[in-house]
Amino acid sequence: MTVISKGDTFWITGASGFIAAHLALALLTAGYKVKGTVSSEAKGEYFVKLFKQRHGLEGFEYVIVGDITEDGAFDLAVKGVDVVAHLAPPFYMTGINDPQELIDPAVKGTTGILKSNQKNK
Incomplete structure (x- = not known):
């Protein structure tokens, strides 16, 4: 079993959602990096600025995924x-x-995540 350490990167799908955004904030606060998938650049940039300007946290990046299917x-x-x-x-x-x-x-979407994860490990 792999141990998760500070500085490791969490990928959060749907990072602009209510629960996902709170999870991202908690992980960044705890010292992890977060890569979030969002549906637009505007949403991704909003969260980069929110975490940095309001909370003083770095380490959030985003990837745009338009069609999860x-x-x-x-x-x-x-x-x-x-x-x-x-x-x-x-x-x-x-x-x-x-x-x-x-x-x-x-x-x-869920099976696509599993397939992408399997291909890229």
Whole structure:
């Protein structure tokens, strides 16, 4: 079993989400690096500035992943990470006609993360 040490890098999927952002803050505060996946540059830059300016924390970087269902969508994000925290299943409350609209992308995204992790280790 690998030991996680300060300075290691955590990859957090969906880093702009409420719980993921709080996890990123806690990890940065504890001395870890964080690579977060976000859906846009604006979201990524917001968190870089938030952690640095408001909390005085460095060590957050981001990778943009537009469509989590695409093959290899996470290949770049997984490089150089020591731990994966998957917190980004698709979720919305309105306009859902069929539960599969949420289930299919969640399954494809999760299996995509596992495949990218396996390819890049």
